[in-house]
Amino acid sequence: QAADTVKIGVVGPRTGGAAATGKAFEEGIQLATTYVNANGGVLGKDLEVVFEDTAGAPDKAASGFERLVTRDGVAMVLGESHSSAALAEIEVANRLKVPFVVVEAWADPITAKNYRYVFRAGPSNSGVVNDTIAKWVVHEGFKKAYIVAENTDWGLGIAELSKAALKSAGVPYESLVTERKSQDHYTELAKIKAFDPDVVLAFVYGTGLHYFVAQAGEIGLTPKAVVLDGAGPPSLWPDFWTNVGDYGNLECFVSSMHEKVELTPLATAFREAYVEAFGHAPTDYKSRSIYDAILIAADAINRAGTTDAEKVVDALESTELLVTRGTARFGTEKGGPEYHHWMPPMLVIQWQDKEQVVLYPPEAATGKLKR
Amino acid sequence: MKTKWLLLFVGLAGFAVLPWGLGVYHQHILIVSLFYVMMAASWNLLAGYTGQVSFGHAAFAGIGAYASGILAAKAGINPWLGVAAGTLLAAIFGFLVGVLCLKLGGIYLSLTTLAFSEILHIVINNEYEITRGTMGLQVPGLLSEYSKLGYFYIFLCAALLTLLVVHRLIHANMGLNFRAVQNDERAAASLGVDVVRVRVLAFTVSSALAGMAGALYGHYLLLITPHIPSLDQQFLVLSMTVIGGLGSFVGPIIGAFCLEILSEYIRVYGEYHVLAFGVVALIVARFAPKGLVGISKSVWERRRQAALPAVPVTDNGKGGARRGVT
Amino acid sequence: MLALSITNGLVIGIIYALTALGVSLVVGIMNVINFAHGEFYILAGYFSFLFAHTLGLDPMVAMVLSVGAVFVFGVVVEYTLIRPTYGDELYSLILTFILSIVLQSAYLLIFGPYPNKPPNWVKGATDLFGLFMYGNQRLAALFAGIAVIALFFAMLKLTWFGRMIRAASQDREMAELNGINTRRLNMLSFGLGCALAAAAGVILSPVFPVTPTAGVPVALTAFVCVVLGGMGSMWGCVVGGLILGLVENLGAAYVSTGYKHVFMFVILILVLLVRPSGLFGRSET
Amino acid sequence: MLKISGVDVYRGETQVLWDIGLEIEAGERVAVLGSNGAGKSSLMAAITGILAPRRGAIDFRGQSLVGFKPYQITQLGIALVPEGRRVYKDMTVRENLEMGAFPKRGRPMLKRSMDRVLTLFPKLQERRQQHAGTLSGGEQQMLAIGRALMSLPDLLLIDELSLGLAPRVTKEIYAALEKLGGETTVLLVEQNVELALKHSERAYIVESGRIPRTGASGDLMDDPDIRRAYLGL
Amino acid sequence: MALLEGRGVSKRFGGVQALEDVNFEVEAGSIVGLIGPNGAGKTTLFNIVAGAFPPSAGSVHFENTPITGMSAFRICRQGIARTFQVTRPFGEMTCLENVAVAVVNRNQGCPRHKWENLAREYLDAVGLAMLADTAAKHLNVVQKKRLEIARSLATEPKLLMLDEVLGGLNTQEIQEAIGFIRQLRDDRGLTVFWIEHVMGAIMQATEKVIVLDQGRILKEGAPADVVADARVIHAYLGD
Numbered sequence A: 001q002a003a004d005t006v007k008i009g010v011v012g013p014r015t016g017g018a019a020a021t022g023k024a025f026e027e028g029i030q031l032a033t034t035y036v037n038a039n040g041g042v043l044g045k046d047l048e049v050v051f052e053d054t055a056g057a058p059d060k061a062a063s064g065f066e067r068l069v070t071r072d073g074v075a076m077v078l079g080e081s082h083s084s085a086a087l088a089e090i091e092v093a094n095r096l097k098v099p100f101v102v103v104e105a106w107a108d109p110i111t112a113k114n115y116r117y118v119f120r121a122g123p124s125n126s127g128v129v130n131d132t133i134a135k136w137v138v139h140e141g142f143k144k145a146y147i148v149a150e151n152t153d154w155g156l157g158i159a160e161l162s163k164a165a166l167k168s169a170g171v172p173y174e175s176l177v178t179e180r181k182s183q184d185h186y187t188e189l190a191k192i193k194a195f196d197p198d199v200v201l202a203f204v205y206g207t208g209l210h211y212f213v214a215q216a217g218e219i220g221l222t223p224k225a226v227v228l229d230g231a232g233p234p235s236l237w238p239d240f241w242t243n244v245g246d247y248g249n250l251e252c253f254v255s256s257m258h259e260k261v262e263l264t265p266l267a268t269a270f271r272e273a274y275v276e277a278f279g280h281a282p283t284d285y286k287s288r289s290i291y292d293a294i295l296i297a298a299d300a301i302n303r304a305g306t307t308d309a310e311k312v313v314d315a316l317e318s319t320e321l322l323v324t325r326g327t328a329r330f331g332t333e334k335g336g337p338e339y340h341h342w343m344p345p346m347l348v349i350q351w352q353d354k355e356q357v358v359l360y361p362p363e364a365a366t367g368k369l370k371r
Numbered sequence B: 001m002k003t004k005w006l007l008l009f010v011g012l013a014g015f016a017v018l019p020w021g022l023g024v025y026h027q028h029i030l031i032v033s034l035f036y037v038m039m040a041a042s043w044n045l046l047a048g049y050t051g052q053v054s055f056g057h058a059a060f061a062g063i064g065a066y067a068s069g070i071l072a073a074k075a076g077i078n079p080w081l082g083v084a085a086g087t088l089l090a091a092i093f094g095f096l097v098g099v100l101c102l103k104l105g106g107i108y109l110s111l112t113t114l115a116f117s118e119i120l121h122i123v124i125n126n127e128y129e130i131t132r133g134t135m136g137l138q139v140p141g142l143l144s145e146y147s148k149l150g151y152f153y154i155f156l157c158a159a160l161l162t163l164l165v166v167h168r169l170i171h172a173n174m175g176l177n178f179r180a181v182q183n184d185e186r187a188a189a190s191l192g193v194d195v196v197r198v199r200v201l202a203f204t205v206s207s208a209l210a211g212m213a214g215a216l217y218g219h220y221l222l223l224i225t226p227h228i229p230s231l232d233q234q235f236l237v238l239s240m241t242v243i244g245g246l247g248s249f250v251g252p253i254i255g256a257f258c259l260e261i262l263s264e265y266i267r268v269y270g271e272y273h274v275l276a277f278g279v280v281a282l283i284v285a286r287f288a289p290k291g292l293v294g295i296s297k298s299v300w301e302r303r304r305q306a307a308l309p310a311v312p313v314t315d316n317g318k319g320g321a322r323r324g325v326t
Numbered sequence C: 001m002l003a004l005s006i007t008n009g010l011v012i013g014i015i016y017a018l019t020a021l022g023v024s025l026v027v028g029i030m031n032v033i034n035f036a037h038g039e040f041y042i043l044a045g046y047f048s049f050l051f052a053h054t055l056g057l058d059p060m061v062a063m064v065l066s067v068g069a070v071f072v073f074g075v076v077v078e079y080t081l082i083r084p085t086y087g088d089e090l091y092s093l094i095l096t097f098i099l100s101i102v103l104q105s106a107y108l109l110i111f112g113p114y115p116n117k118p119p120n121w122v123k124g125a126t127d128l129f130g131l132f133m134y135g136n137q138r139l140a141a142l143f144a145g146i147a148v149i150a151l152f153f154a155m156l157k158l159t160w161f162g163r164m165i166r167a168a169s170q171d172r173e174m175a176e177l178n179g180i181n182t183r184r185l186n187m188l189s190f191g192l193g194c195a196l197a198a199a200a201g202v203i204l205s206p207v208f209p210v211t212p213t214a215g216v217p218v219a220l221t222a223f224v225c226v227v228l229g230g231m232g233s234m235w236g237c238v239v240g241g242l243i244l245g246l247v248e249n250l251g252a253a254y255v256s257t258g259y260k261h262v263f264m265f266v267i268l269i270l271v272l273l274v275r276p277s278g279l280f281g282r283s284e285t
Numbered sequence D: 001m002l003k004i005s006g007v008d009v010y011r012g013e014t015q016v017l018w019d020i021g022l023e024i025e026a027g028e029r030v031a032v033l034g035s036n037g038a039g040k041s042s043l044m045a046a047i048t049g050i051l052a053p054r055r056g057a058i059d060f061r062g063q064s065l066v067g068f069k070p071y072q073i074t075q076l077g078i079a080l081v082p083e084g085r086r087v088y089k090d091m092t093v094r095e096n097l098e099m100g101a102f103p104k105r106g107r108p109m110l111k112r113s114m115d116r117v118l119t120l121f122p123k124l125q126e127r128r129q130q131h132a133g134t135l136s137g138g139e140q141q142m143l144a145i146g147r148a149l150m151s152l153p154d155l156l157l158i159d160e161l162s163l164g165l166a167p168r169v170t171k172e173i174y175a176a177l178e179k180l181g182g183e184t185t186v187l188l189v190e191q192n193v194e195l196a197l198k199h200s201e202r203a204y205i206v207e208s209g210r211i212p213r214t215g216a217s218g219d220l221m222d223d224p225d226i227r228r229a230y231l232g233l
Numbered sequence E: 001m002a003l004l005e006g007r008g009v010s011k012r013f014g015g016v017q018a019l020e021d022v023n024f025e026v027e028a029g030s031i032v033g034l035i036g037p038n039g040a041g042k043t044t045l046f047n048i049v050a051g052a053f054p055p056s057a058g059s060v061h062f063e064n065t066p067i068t069g070m071s072a073f074r075i076c077r078q079g080i081a082r083t084f085q086v087t088r089p090f091g092e093m094t095c096l097e098n099v100a101v102a103v104v105n106r107n108q109g110c111p112r113h114k115w116e117n118l119a120r121e122y123l124d125a126v127g128l129a130m131l132a133d134t135a136a137k138h139l140n141v142v143q144k145k146r147l148e149i150a151r152s153l154a155t156e157p158k159l160l161m162l163d164e165v166l167g168g169l170n171t172q173e174i175q176e177a178i179g180f181i182r183q184l185r186d187d188r189g190l191t192v193f194w195i196e197h198v199m200g201a202i203m204q205a206t207e208k209v210i211v212l213d214q215g216r217i218l219k220e221g222a223p224a225d226v227v228a229d230a231r232v233i234h235a236y237l238g239d
């Protein structure tokens, strides 16, 4: 067909609990399409991105993904921030043979299944835990750790990985599961306090984290112990400070973005474009993640010279592209979760008087841990 | 009578060949619609014909789905057997919940079923190793290799089966009992109707049907998630029935197709579509409690009323009550 | 840890009771279960957020205004939706169920998915009996909750309006014969029921910021309280609320944090099995 | 004082009263007799506005009551002692009486009428703080009458005064009514025809929703048909 | 021999002692009247026999087998049918269907055409044939009472309990009704237990009258003796 645009699909939650992510995605999409089309577009045509809401629900995600392909005829699909949804989507991608670049879904199986059409240009649970969190815990020399996981696939999954990592690092720990919907964590926190850890790894997504941090402060668990937000974005959400108040100070979180630390010139360009477009600094780093993914996709299609799935996959496998978070390069050795996976560097950041201070990795550090 | 059957047959045949002319996307919509037909029809059996508003219908679908899915995914049982097992389990749970609160009737049933579905949710989330929590449980399909057409016919048969069961129940003698119980329990009992049995029966059957629908749906999506037994689903099923026509046989069928197709078209408006849905449901429920079917009926009635003069119902010459022209 | 669980149980329990009172009131008088009760609670939270942050009003003023606004909204709902359903409890249940979904999605559109948190009245935490630290805002909520409940019962016992409510809830027709305009009374008491939800909402939203869907568990707990305490029994649902609060927290402390919210349903089912009319309910023949 | 003419009343779809006509002068004591289900209570319901007549006129002191709600009619000075007492079981005797004085016409006089009722029914005096549900049938009936009197009605309607009451109690209550004297007009519905005729000046007979007969109580008492139909003699 | 027999039946509702130690017998094939002032406990007694609720004390025997506390539908299937004082038709259903409910529960699994005919016969018997397809809520009071009788007959009972079926009938209709009930007894061999305030009817129709007053049996015997009894006149008929 002689369409005058090349269509790419993006899946993500625009409604439901994590609708915030969808918003971040849309921002990233806007900036990326402008950028790509300003730099020659795709196959000489304009790039067009179709957004499909998955509401974070796997079944919606699966049918939404299918709709993108069957109804809108997109060349490839990017995005997703819910592992549950992503795991449903990769099945469809594999069935329909459509290249799919996962962006912010961390569950290992996504790439560990070694599907030919599935890629990941973003963190994975094992990546974050082993390369960043565990190393940081050791680096800071914490004595006792406590692991709190929300009862979702992500929470429980990453908690397991952390236990393993801490065990092998020889750091004594305890852990508990918390009800995802619950807003009241006092009893849980009392349990934690009784154990008297000096670091708490909190794998609680969304505002659940805000309640957790605030209440941890109230019952006096912090600042004696440090809380690490194992997800990242919630600590950057606009209402973080209204929800946690002063108790947010000295809270740590993992993130792939930092207002000061910019690993590549493209990152700077992104921030400027973002401020230009939305009038404030980027809040949720996921806008930048999707931005990268779109650049990668455009580059792959251009190198493939066609939208034919097989060729595009080959092109993706040979990707060597400088994006905002460094140079994107997908692993190709089958077997583990590293297959078709590019793990961008993650940072551990601490709020110090509402200033983001990078603690880890040392080479990027802008300050020391405060307690 | 003859013509009626003929029409029905032709309609069915037409519907059966319909998907051949459609793309996979529209086939998908048809299949999902059929799923909702099953859900709505079986919920209507309960709410519409015995006056028990259950908020646990989606939960029973969930039980069917998870039972079948877990058997297939973990124990490698043939999905078809799984579906049967799921249906059975849903029936058993339906029976238990029924016995627990049907003696209480009305509001209590509604609240208990609500509680039941909440419990189910929490269990699914916590028993993550078995149910895969919100990540969803990957399950094998019903067909050796995936075909929308195949699924369409499976769902068509299942839907017809459901409708048949419901139809038999409400038109056989049992139907009389249902309506008697709904109208006046004590009077019914005084005429030899075993009220509790009638209710438990209705509840068990409708749960079983929901269970079957859920199990099939799970094996169609190839993925079973807590969304199947969610309140959102319950809301969809309820509004479909209410908009179509509570307590009428065709109501749920109409409602299911209308709303599923509608929702596909207003999906583009993202967040707005749930709202739009709710508002429509609210308006219908408030101003036309008998739903689309009721509306068309009353229009038809008025025509007839106009046609022939209202017949006064005489009563032993005392010039008593006239038939209320409503 | 025990001390903290119990304290926290009582605090949460009082709030549960406060929310449940509204449901109980409406059931008692109109025999209507307001499924959207939780959404009224949430609405109040949003209002006090708006009034305090957007309009920059004093938190207390904002709270009073919010309760008032929700009361008015409740009255409107009664007039437009509930009135035609009198005598058909299931019909009203269906209507309010749909209403709750409508409100939820409306909130999502208007206020977005993020939680909205009105300003705290007080900051920091207090060391209670040298046993544990406890958030001041929560203590404040506790006292506010007790105050509102006390006020409500005083109103029932001492004012004409209270007597009207009690009379109508026992015998509508007779109340009408005693010169009570029961239609107006319905409207007012439905509004009052919503206002009670609103009171709970404004008191609690600084502790637990409101989100579009946060009303569902709130309403659910309220229903459980009401059934637990016995339909229409005011004291019943206060006791019910406290029981739930304690069970939940002790359960979380000593049995399982993940199953925290299952405990109350288990209690509910047990009660239904042994005493269907609830703890304080009169079992009618 | 009260004038009813050509009234048809329905309960839902079923007609229960046909073309009823009835008149009461101020200060009179009038009885309404009839078998079960004849329509006596329905008549009361029609007067007090619980059932809106579909046809006919009901005038009270020259003012039409048609279309008025019960609470409005009470304000005008008509009080009903309903069939089966209908006291507020979970409220104390005092609160029940206070509810009776709810109408504006009664409220200012609350204290005074309270004393009046308590002297009229000394039994209630003892039970002031007791919950009405725990009263005996007779006491409940007294309370119901007392509650009706609290609104200082000009016209008092009593449905089934002796319903389920021991004859002795019945006598007490009738005695109390006598004490009221002429200041309150009374329309009395009775199962016990004997009693009713004894305690009224005039009587209407309701039979399957119609009023086939009316007359002075004395005459009716001696009427052979009445004796056969209602006294089974 | 007594078809129905109650021994020491008592019932309390909260404060109200509705029935107190009531012993009674209803002989097979007889028509027994039950009278007494309002609130005497007549309907309550019926409710207990019919299983609407159990007695607080005492026992009820039907054909010498205890039926105390049996659920209503079982008792009905044993062969006891009752009508309600304030009629309880299935308003949304047609008269035919109203009766059919009784028919299909008596003859389980009987096909449609069969129960339709049976139901019509019963409607015919009470003179409601022409209203067969009218929704019961549209009937007037008298018709509702007839419908109730048709329904209870359709359960093919041995004992028929009537609660004030004459309420609202005029004198001539009352005569017809009495004839009808007599016939039921003579033709179908029914036993009738009958609450009625219309003394005339009781006098004519019954062989035996039981007088209840404030939950106790005041007098039991032939109609003539009963109305002559001073206490009965005092408590119920009025002196």
Ligand SMILES: Nc1ncnc2c1ncn2[C@@H]1O[C@H](COP(=O)(O)OP(=O)(O)OP(=O)(O)O)[C@@H](O)[C@H]1O
Binding pocket: D011, D016, D034, D035, D036, D037, D038, D039, D040, D041, D042, D043, D083, D160, D191, E085, E086, E087, E141, E167, E168
């Ligand atoms: N709530 C009701 N709904 C429908 N019909 C009713 C209702 N109450 C009474 N009826 C019917 O209306 C008719 C008139 O009833 P009403 O109570 O006025 O008679 P009554 O003379 O007061 O009888 P009673 O002596 O039992 O009080 C009766 O046949 C009765 O069956």
Ligand SMILES: Nc1ncnc2c1ncn2[C@@H]1O[C@H](COP(=O)(O)OP(=O)(O)OP(=O)(O)O)[C@@H](O)[C@H]1O
Binding pocket: C285, D164, E013, E016, E017, E018, E036, E037, E038, E039, E040, E041, E042, E043, E044, E045, E085
């Ligand atoms: N379900 C109930 N709950 C509480 N009290 C009841 C109940 N049913 C009846 N009663 C009381 O029991 C007593 C007897 O009532 P019952 O209906 O048997 O009288 P009855 O003899 O049938 O009078 P009537 O001639 O008016 O029908 C009355 O005081 C009544 O108030």
Ligand SMILES: [Mg+2]
Binding pocket: D040, D041, D042, D083, D159, D160
């Ligand atoms: Mg009456």
Ligand SMILES: [Mg+2]
Binding pocket: E042, E043, E044, E085, E163
């Ligand atoms: Mg009776």
